[in-house]
Each structure stands twice: as structure tokens, then as C-alpha cells.
Amino acid sequence: MEFRYLGNSGFKISEITYGNWLTHGSQVENDTATACVRAALDAGITTFDTADVYANTAAETVLGEALKGERRQSLEIFTKVFGPTGPKGHNDVGLSRKHIMESVDGSLERLQTDYIDLYQAHRFDYFTPLEETMQAFADLVRQGKVLYVGVSEWTADQLRAGSALAKELGFQLISNQPQYSALWRVIEEEVVPTSKELGISQIVWSPIAQGVLTGKYKPGAELPAGSRATDEKGGANMIKRFMNDDVLTRVQNLQPVADELGLSLAQLAVAWVLQNDNVAAAIIGASRPEQVAENVAASGVVIPPELLGRIDEALGDIVERDPAKTHESSPKERQA
Template identity: 70%
Template sequence: MEFRRLGRSGLNISEISYGNWLTHGSQVEEEQAQACIKAALDAGITTFDTADVYANTAAESVLGRGLKGQRRESLEIFTKVFWPTGPGGPNDKGLGRKHIMESAHASLKRLGTDYVDLYQAHRFDRTVPLEETFGAFADLVHQGKVLYIGVSEWTAEQITQGAALARELKIPFVSNQPQYNMLWRVIEPQVVPASEREGLSQIVWSPIAQGVLTGKYKPGQAPPAGSRATDENGARMIERFLNDDVLTRVAKLESLAADAGLSMAQLAVAWVLQNPNVASAIVGASRPEQVHENVKAAGVKLEADLLAAVDEALDGVIERDPTLTRSP
């Protein structure tokens, strides 16, 4: 495993991080989830990403149990706040002070830790003054319950506004967590330049496009049984990629990966890590062997001609529109 600094901070995180969005507490049984966490630890992953909304808080509890007994100082534990949790009361969502403070304390309890290394605004909340949101984050930082602040799927303008407030409050705002992969590059025109300017890194989710870039979805064929595309939540995220034009072009990557001595999944994860503003690629898993395969992308350097060949293979289906980065 190799490590990168998160933004302009002094925090080192593993190039490959382990996330449990659509798996722990929902798709994957407890025993298998724990086996995947152990595989991540055995592979040298030290960075673990979750959120209170995943499986309506169950994913945090599963991760907390999986990391129990590990040396806390050797781990970087990330979680998020924004989406509705609990019974869905009027203050069970958003980035108001009440929800942030209550959610943070509940996350710490479920994760079995006194602090999280990174606490992230899971989306931007237009209904709450940004000063209130960052004021609550600042209090958590000053209380020692949160070490660094991050966001997820914020626009360049929102990142710039947040960075100005963070400087005023003297709290470390260090990261953005966007979707980013060979097919989905909407952060490149605006979000990445703003992040570089403000000292933030990207911690990217869906580096293999919900499995599309592994080659397991074939043009003209139904999705494999048990795949992400057959899960209700996963299907909504993956449907934009499940058309024959995209899948036909993705199939061209197979020979490129083979020539580089990589699997298609390894090529996809290594591709996002070529972007110097990316600190880590989040991978999930339903089986331990998936973890072991994906971590082999750490430290891989892709030659310029291979990167050009990827662009040529996918030409016409790459999404670059920066307006597609948005919050509800």
C-alpha cells in the first residue's frame, strides 16, 4: 500500500480506502462483511469510509465491530452527515446544527471511537446558512471529536465558500468526495481546480463505475444475478452506464488492461489515482477476494500512451459536464 497526504493537511491516508456504502448492513451478511474488513486490513488499507445513512446507520455499526481491537492511531475513520436517518423526523436530516451535533455523537457511538479523522458534509444544504453548518463543524473540531472536515459532491463555488469560512474559523477543511472514474469526469473542469486552489484533495467513490468498468456487464445481455445493477439502490446509480454504446466501448478496455498486466478493475482504480488531486480511491467489496484484487492498483503508474488509448476507446461516452455536480 502507498499513502498520500489529504489536501494541504498533515494527514496521510491509504491510496486505496475501504467503503461500505451498498454492502454492510444490507447486501452482505455480517460474517462476510467482517471478512472483507479483515481483508482490507491485511492488504494494508488504513482508511475506512462510511456514513450514517448507509443501511440507515447499520453500516457504521458493522464497521465499528470490524475495527474493534485495532490500534486506533493506525486507522483513519471517515463518516458523513446530511441524509435522513432514524424515523425521519423534521430534524433527522440536513446540515443544521442540531442534526450535525446529534448525528456526530451517534456515529461515534456506533463506530466505537472517541473521534473520527474526517467528518464530511454528505451534500450541500441550501436550506441552512453555511455559517451555521461550519460553526457546528468547528465546535466538533475544538471538542476533539473530529480532526478534519470534508464534503461530498460540492460544486467549485460551494467549495470556495466553505474554504473561506473554514479559514475564518481556523478549522482544517481538507477534502471533497465526488464520483469519479473513466466514464464520469465532471469534477475535472471546475471542482479539481477549485480544490487545488483551496488545498483540498479528492477522495473518490465509484472508481469502477459501480462495476461497469470491470467488464462484467455485457452489451445486449441482462445484468448478472446478484450484481449491483439488480439491487434497488445500486440500480439507480448504475443505470446511466447500462446501455450498449457504453458497454461496447468499455469492452475495448479489456485488451488495454491485459497488455498492462492488469485486470479491468485494477486499470480503473489505477486510472483515478493518476490524477494528482486524488488522494484515495474508495473500493467496496462483497467478497474478500475483491479487496485483494483492487489493492493491486496502489502504486501503479500508467503510461501516457495507455491513458490516451483509454480516452480513445471511451470517446463519445465520457461525461464531463460540470453542472452535473449538484445537491438536492
């Protein structure tokens, strides 16, 4: 396992990070989830990402239990705040001071820890003054409940405004967590250049495009039983944008590149996002322990420029690059 600095800080994280969105507390049983976490630790992963909204707080509980007994100083535990949790009342959502301060205590209890290494604003809140949000984060840092602060799916302008306020308040934003894969490159035009300027790294989610880049979905074929594309709890909705024969055919055309590198298609996809020098880590998930070991093999892989060019040629114009997609990711209406 290789490690990278997160943003303009002295904080290092494993470049393969284990995340439990859509799995822990939902898709897989707790004992399987624990086995996946143990597999991650065995593979050298030290960084774990979750959120209070995942499975309505259950994912945090499962992760906290799975990590119990590990040396806390050897782990980097990330979580997020924004989404509706609990009974989903009128103050159970967003980035108000009230919701942040109440949410962090709940996360600390569920994760069975005294502090959170990286606390992230899960989306941008259009209904709370940014000054209020950043002041709450600054207070959590001073209280020692949070060591570092990051965000998720913020636009370039939002990153710039948040970073400026953070500096005024005596801390810094060091990370952004966007969706990023060879099929979904919407951060490249605006978010990445701005982040480099501000000293912010990307911790990217869905590097294998919810499983599409594994090549297991074949054009014109039946969906594999038990796959994310058949999961009506949320997985099928997330993956549907990629589930057409043109995309699936192009993905199959990546196989010769993977073969040349001695990688599976999944490993190629994870290695691809790590070629971007603004990416500090790729988040992987797993429903089986063996999936962890496979994806970890992408750590340290260098893809030569010629093969990166062949990947671009194979995927062609099916790649989504519109930077406006980041703006669309944050809700413009209250969820509760």
C-alpha cells in the first residue's frame, strides 16, 4: 500500500481507501461487513470513509464495531454531515450549526472514537450561510473533535469561497470528495485546477463507476444476479446512467489495455483515477472480502501515457465531462 498527503497538510492517507456506502447496514450482513474491514486492514488500508446518512447511521455503527480494538493512531477515520438522519425532522439535515454540532456527537458515539480525522460537508448547503457552516467546523477543530475538514461534491466557486472563510477562521479545507472515474470526468475542467491552487486533494468515490468498469455487465446480456444493477434499494438507480449497450461495449474494449498491464478491468479503473496527481485516494467498497484484495492491487500501478491514450480512444465520446454536473449534485430544495 502506498500513501499520499491529503491537500496542503502533513496528513497522510492510504491511496486506496475503504468506504461503506450502499453496503454496511444495508446490502450485506454485519459479519460480512466486518470481514471486509478485516480484509482491508490486512491489505494495508488504514483509511476508512463513511457518512452518518449511510443506511441512516447504521453504516457508522457497523464500521465502529469492526474497527474496535485497532490502534486508533494507526487509522484515519472519515465521516460526513449533511444528509437527513434519524427521524428526518426539520433540523435533521443540512449544514446549520445545530445539525453539525448534534451530528458530530452522534458520529463519534457510533464510530466509538474520541475524534474524527476528516469531517466532510457531504454536499453544499444552499440554505445555510456559508459563514455559519465554516464557523461550526472551526469550533469542532478547536474542540479537538475533528482534526481536518473536507467537503464533497463542491463546485470550484464553492471550494474557493469555503477555503477563504476557513483561512480567516484559522483552519483549512484540505479535501473534496467527488465522483470520478474514466467514465465520469466532470471535475477535470474546473474543480481540479481550482483545488490545486487552493491546496485541496480529491478523495474520489465510484472509481469503477458503480461496477460498470469491471466489465461484468455485457451488452445485450442479462444482468448478473445480485449485482448492483439489480439492487432496488438504491444501487440500480445510481448505475442506470451507464447501463446502455454503447457504454458497455466501450468498456469491453478496455480489456486489451488491462491485459497489457496484467490487471483486471476493475484494477485498471482504480489505477486510472490514481494517475491524476490531484487525487489522494480512490474509495473502494466491497460486499465480499476478496473484492478488497483485488482492488488493492491497483496501488502503485503506473499507466504509461500511451496506454492512457488508448483508454481515451476506447471510451471516446461516452465520457461525461460537463462541469455543471457537480453543481447538480447538491439539492436545491430542503430534503426534510
